[in-house]
Amino acid sequence: xxxxxxxxxxxxxxxxxxxxxxxxxxxxxxxxxxxxxxxxxxxxxxxxxxxxxxxxxxxxxxxxxxxxxxxxxxxxxxxxxxxxxxxxxxxxxxxxxxxxxxxxxxxxxxxxxxxxxxxxxxxxxxxxxxxxxxxxxxxxxxxxxxxxxxxxxxxxxxxxxxxxxxxxxxxxxxxxxxxxxxxxxxxxxxxxxxxxxxxxxxxxxxxxxxxxxxxxxxxxxxxxxxxxxxxxxxxxxxxxxxxxxxxxxxxxxxxxxxxxxxxxxxxxxxxxxxxxxxxxxxxxxxxxxxxxxxxxxxxxxxxxxxxxxxxxxxxxxxxxxxxxxxxxxxxxxxxxxxxxxxxxxxxxxxxxxxxxxxxxxxxxxxxxxxxxxxxxxxxxxxxxxxxxxxxxxxxxxxxxxxxxxxxxxxxxxxxxxxxxxxxxxxxxxxxxxxxxxxxxxxxxxxx
Numbered sequence: 057x058x059x060x061x062x063x064x065x066x067x068x069x070x071x072x073x074x075x076x077x078x079x080x081x082x083x084x085x086x087x088x089x090x091x092x093x094x095x096x097x098x099x100x101x102x103x104x105x106x107x108x109x110x111x112x113x114x115x116x117x118x119x120x121x122x123x124x125x126x127x128x129x130x131x132x133x134x135x136x137x138x139x140x141x142x143x144x145x146x147x148x149x150x151x152x153x154x155x156x157x158x159x160x161x162x163x164x165x166x167x168x169x170x171x172x173x174x175x176x177x178x179x180x181x182x183x184x185x186x187x188x189x190x191x192x193x194x195x196x197x198x199x200x201x202x203x204x205x206x207x208x209x210x211x212x213x214x215x216x217x218x219x220x221x222x223x224x225x226x227x228x229x230x231x232x233x234x235x236x237x238x239x240x241x242x243x244x245x246x247x248x249x250x251x252x253x254x255x256x257x258x259x260x261x262x263x264x265x266x267x268x269x270x271x272x273x274x275x276x277x278x279x280x281x282x283x284x285x286x287x288x289x290x291x292x293x294x295x296x297x298x299x300x301x302x303x304x305x306x307x308x309x310x311x312x313x314x315x316x317x318x319x320x321x322x323x324x325x326x327x328x329x330x331x332x333x334x335x336x337x338x339x340x341x342x343x344x345x346x347x348x349x350x351x352x353x354x355x356x357x358x359x360x361x362x363x364x365x366x367x368x369x370x371x372x373x374x375x376x377x378x379x380x381x382x383x384x385x386x387x388x389x390x391x392x393x394x395x396x397x398x399x400x401x402x403x404x405x406x407x408x409x410x411x412x413x414x415x416x417x418x419x420x421x422x423x424x425x426x427x428x429x430x431x432x433x434x435x436x437x438x439x440x441x442x443x444x445x446x447x448x449x450x451x452x453x454x455x456x457x458x459x460x461x462x463x464x465x466x467x468x469x470x471x472x473x474x475x476x477x478x479x480x481x482x483x484x485x486x487x488x489x490x491x492x493x494x495x496x497x498x499x500x501x502x503x
Contacts, residue, residue, distance in 0.1 A: 058185020059192075059205050060125055060148050063132075064091045065326040065343065066193020066201065071138075077198045078136050088450050089142055091324040094149030095446030102439040105153045106290070106431035114161040114222040121157065122213055124150035129206035133199070149442075155418070156438050160430060163422035164224035165242050169488060172361040175419045179410075180354040186323055187347035193327065194340030224427065227259050235259070262491050263427055290432035299498045303424035304433050306483060310370070310417035311441035313475035317377055318468035319409040321448050323350075332461055333388055333402065336395045342402075349403045353410035365487040366416050370479045373412020378472030380405040381465045389462025413475065423486045423494055 068090065071082040082090070109117050124147055131144035158178040166174040188208075192201040220242065226235035239255045240247040294300055314320065322329060330342035361369055384401040387393055425433045455464050484497040 057125065057151060057154060058182040058187075059189040059208060060128060060151075060185075061094065061182075062186045062189040062323050062326065063193075063205065064145070064324055065328075066189060067198070068325065068328050069331075070198065071141075078138050078141060080138055082138055084453070086138060086142065088453050090145055091452075092446050092449035093142060093146045094152060095442045095449060097146045097149030098152040098442035099439060099446065101150050101153055102156070102435055102442060105156050105438070106435045108153075109157060109160065109431045113225050114157055114164070115216070115219055117157045118154060118161075118216050118219070119213065121151045121153045122209070122216060124148065126206075126209050126213065129202065129209050133202040133206050152442065153438075156431075156434050159418050159422040160434060161222050164222040165239065170362060171423070172366065172419045172487065173358045175422060176354070176358040176361055176415045179415055179418055180351060180358060183347060183351040183354050187344065187351060190326065190340065190343040190347050194338075194344065223255070224259050224262065227256065228263060228427070232256065290429045293426070293429040294432060297426075297429070299495055300425060300429055300433060302498050304436060306424065307417070307421045307433070307437040308440050309475065309478050309482075310413070310420055311437055312444055313370075313374065313413040313471065314417045315441060315444040315448050316468065316471035317374065317409055317413045317475065318381070318448075318465070318471070319350075319406060319414060320445065321452050322346075324449060325452065329456075329461065330402075332456075333398055334395055337399065342399065345399075346403065346406060349406045350410055350414075353407040354415065357411045357415040360411070361415060361419060362487060365485050366420055367479065367483050367485040370412045370416040370483060371476050373408055373410075373416070374472045374476035374479065376408035377405060377412060378469045378476065380408050381469035381472060385462040385465030385469065387462075388465065389460060413472075420483075420486060423491075424484075424498060426491075426495065 068087055070076055071078060071090070072084075072087055074081065076082070105117075108120065112120065128144045128148040128151075131140060131147070135141065135144070155178070159175045162175045162177070163171060189205075192204055196204065220238040221234065223235040223238040223242075226232070226238060236247050236252050236256060239245070239252050240249070243251060243255070245251050294304070326343045326346060327339040330337070330339040330346070334342050357369065380401060384398070384405055387398050387401060421434055421437055422430065452464070455467075484494070486494050486497075489497070
């Protein structure tokens with residue numbers, strides 16, 4: 057996904073130049089749409105993600121959503137019409153639902169001690185895809201670059217077909233034997249081992265109705281309205297559970313920070329931005345270094361998130377990001393230091409963002425929701441994230457052209473400091489906690 061989502065970075069300059077490979081030069085509005093259209097299709101498909109995940113399972117959801125990337129690459133490699141290329145980017149956004157499926161999938165079979173590292177790994181591999189995209193854009197011509205992207209997507213689909221289904225999902229639909237096989241595969245154990253039996257029992261407790269009730273008052277209210285033997289819908293859990301509502305609020309704020317602290321926007325428009333911020337440095341080299349820094353920072357963050365915890369990383373990472381943005385914005389606007397200093401602060405900004413808003417939201421969201429409402433609540437939070445992403449990507453270029461890149465970094469700084477303040481008061485620590493312990497912490501905060 058990182059390759060296709062950052063593909064505009066390597067093609068924006070080409071598509072807006074007289075030497076474009078398309079049938080005509082793209083307008084400024086079309087350039088903005090090239091980066092933001094995936095967010096529109098993501099907004100459209102996200103409400104259906106919960107139904108798809110619960111109907112097809114986690115594995116087949118991966119495959120279905122990834123097929124849309126394949127369709128996008130086929131269109132890109134075979135067409136040169138501007139409108140068709142924009143449609144291909146719209147289609148690519150349908151695969152963004154993988155950002156919902158991956159953390160849910162990882163959270164359902166990882167041990168508590170490594171859960172955070174495993175769920176944050178998706179952003180590390182996104183960074184690797186981003187690195188490959190920047191390299192291809194700098195080394196390969198337009199057509200070979202697209203052919204490599206198509207080939208890698210086919211390879212990814214083949215690899216996805218080999219993974220095992222989530223044991224929690226299998227047990228939820230009554231396929232206990234397959235759940236045991238899945239656990240045995242991921243734990244490298246025999247299916248008849250005591251550890252597999254204990255894991256099956258642990259999942260049963262998670263799925264037990266007694267575990268998901270967040271308070272006696274909520275339980276009584278739900279039972280009076282629905283009857284104790286009636287299976288409640290996800291919307292009913294969401295409307296009646298104050299704990300779930302609290303968790304959803306936290307996740308929405310975290311996803312807002314993810315977008316408006318700015319780095320994901322910079323990843324899409326990296327090359328033209330580096331041309332403006334670092335005119336003395338090759339934009340390809342600057343972009344590749346940017347991706348490498350992001351990957352290394354992601355690896356460190358994945359390690360620290362299960363050592364230090366989610367809350368400190370998000371708070372201090374956001375504060376550091378805000379300070380980095382203020383310094384970087386003033387350097388770009390006032391040019392008070394040499395160009396190499398701009399590069400250092402740009403990469404420092406990348407590191408601090410990755411430690412906080414670039415990692416923590418993807419770990420927290422799957423952790424705070426009960427299984428009965430996880431797909432719905434995750435869908436709502438991600439829908440908000442995609443809406444924010446569309447707004448940020450669509451207005452980014454006009455803001456830069458009107459006010460300058462330095463002022464935009466001041467906006468990122470304000471968002472960073474506001475999110476740090478919110479997390480200080482309202483973000484619970486979930487490091488190493490079992491599901492029921494996380495729910496208890498949320499319950500204490502909601503009272």
